[in-house]
Amino acid sequence: MSKPLKQIHLAAHFPGVNNTTVWSDPEAGSHIDFRSFRHFAQTAERAKFDFLFLAEGLRLREQGGKIYDLDVVGRPDTFTVLAALAAVTEHLGLTGTxxxxxxxxYEVARQFAALDHLSGGRAAWNVVTSWDAFTGENFRRGGYLPREERYSRAKEFxxxxxxxxxSWHGDEILADQTGGTFLRDAKAGSFVHTGRHFxxxxxxxxxxxxxxRPVVFQAGDSDEGREFAAADADAIFSRHATLExxxxxxxxxxxxxxxxxxRxxxxxxxxxxxxxxxxxxxxxxxxxREVRRRQVSGATALKHLEFVWNRDLSxxxxxxxxxxxxxxxGDHHIAEGRAQVRMYRDPLATAREWRELAAAHGWSIRDxxxxxxxxxxxxxxxATVARTINRFVQADASDGFILVPHITPGGLDVFADRVVPLLQERGVFRTEYQGPTLRHQLGLAHPDEARGGRRVV
Structure with a gap:
């Protein structure tokens, strides 16, 4: 008997702080004007996508002591944007980092509970940690936490x-997975939590x-991140682009x-x-090829090389x-607040590898x-893109994809109009939404059901 076809999950990422967007394109729009968010979200909903996803940066990135101005340098508050989008969409999930x-x-739980009410059950939370003291300078506590402390705090958080x-359910003393204890009382929503971090x-x-509860996403690729997701998340992002x-x-x-x-x-x-x-x-x-060259200008290429060289290469x-x-x-790095810096843990080895590649192919810095x-x-x-996406999902390389267009806000339109109908014809993507909440679209059980219980249908 043949294996039944998996249903593909699709979502849309409003790019935000990135090098993906082609700013020079005449159709490129604002990343702060609400009309951009509305157009993007309504396109995703028209295509019956599961959710829209917003990333978030807590500090403007810097390079050489100056604001890095070759990509987006700001973003409205995530909860404000998602609450506004709840009013102009009906089914689309609203995911915030x-x-x-x-x-x-307390503050985050209150904001997500409010968003879930306002949207009729469409809120999702991408739980992330912060890795650098540079970002921490914007906050009262300052500093940063070592990796093991970050995930320990995130888990207890x-x-x-x-x-x-x-806390609005039951009336009993319980122990949580982090070793803390709490009291919940349905009559008044009271709580007491005593743990290592809170x-x-x-x-x-x-x-x-x-x-x-909101649907929970996790984005870490480390062993700690994968373990955190396996224990507590409903979905995990992945950066692995090949089938294998x-x-x-x-x-x-x-x-x-x-x-x-x-399961x-x-x-x-x-x-x-x-x-x-x-x-x-x-x-x-x-x-x-044209898009890639427009994404990587000469100035962008030099800035990227500085991540590894840790020198002013202007x-x-x-x-x-x-x-x-x-x-x-040296210990000080020219780039502040950029995740790419962590990717090159041995800059001398990376530089040797890049020189060899450039020599073998005759590449310039930009190339x-x-x-x-x-x-x-x-x-x-x-047809090719629809076939490839379906192949990845049916081969268990993913359960779907979060699409990141290179034009904001209209770059998603062509996918919605030309690829989604082909996936629907294959019978691997919905033609109508499955129910009122994001959990319905993702096929996830309500948290009030016992773990291992039935899935929402």
Missing amino acids: INSTFNEP LATANELFD DIHGRFNVPRSPQG GGQAFYTDVKNRLAKYGR PDELLVLPAATFVLGDTDAQAEELA SYDPEGPLPDIDPDV LVINTGNRQNFVGSP
Whole structure:
């Protein structure tokens, strides 16, 4: 008997702080004007996508002591944007990235419970940690937490927030997974939490929301991040772009669920993916090359090289050869607040590798960055892209994709109009929404059901 076709999950990422957007395109719009968010969200809903996703940066990124102004340098508050979008959409899930390192459980739980009520059960929370003291300078506590402390705090943060969400149910003393204890009293929503990171008590003032709790996303690719997701998340983002890499990640994460009493279908794996469409595969390939060169200007290429060299390279010609000097491996880094810095843990080895690649292919600095940086995941005609996406999902490389267009806000329109209908014809993507809440769209159980119980249908 053949294996039944998996249903594909699709979501849309409003790019935000990134190097993805092609700012020079005449159709590129504002990343702060609400009309951009509204257009993007309503396109995603028209295409029957599961949710819209917003990333968030807590500090403007800097390079060489100056604001990095080659991509987005600001973003309205996440909760404000999502609450506004709740009023102009009916079914689309609303996912926000909220940091667990510098926020407090009561405040975040209250905001998400309110959003879930306002949206009729469509709220989702991407739980992230902060890794640098640079970001911490914006907050009263300042500083930063070591990796093990960040995930310890994040785990207790989420557990504490869940205690607040659940405080309107039951009347008993319970122990959470982090070793803390809490009291919940349905009559008044009272709580007491005593743990390593939080010692709070009071009354939660938002009643049980339609989903009980927001859907929880996690984005870490480290072993700690994967374990956190297996224990507590409903979905995990992935950056693995190849079929083989996706399958390895998918298998690893799904295999971790059993130790927490969870089934494989209780955690969705959703990689981010870019796309370029053309009338033919050849046309799309040509357009993808043009898009990539427009994403990586000469100035952008030099700034990217500075992540590794940790030096001011503004005097170099981006169309010329790589620097013959070695990277500065000192403690201070020229780039502040950029996750890419962590990707190059051995800058001397990376520089040697890049010089070898440039010499072998005759690449300039700009050519190197174009060819070693992120590329479009799906390139081709609508039929080719639909077929490739379906192949990844059916081969268990993912459960779907979070699409990141290179034009904001209209870049999603062509996918909605030309690819989604082909997926629907294959019978692997919905033609109508499945129910009123985001949990319905994702096929996830309500938290009031016992773990391992039936899924929402």
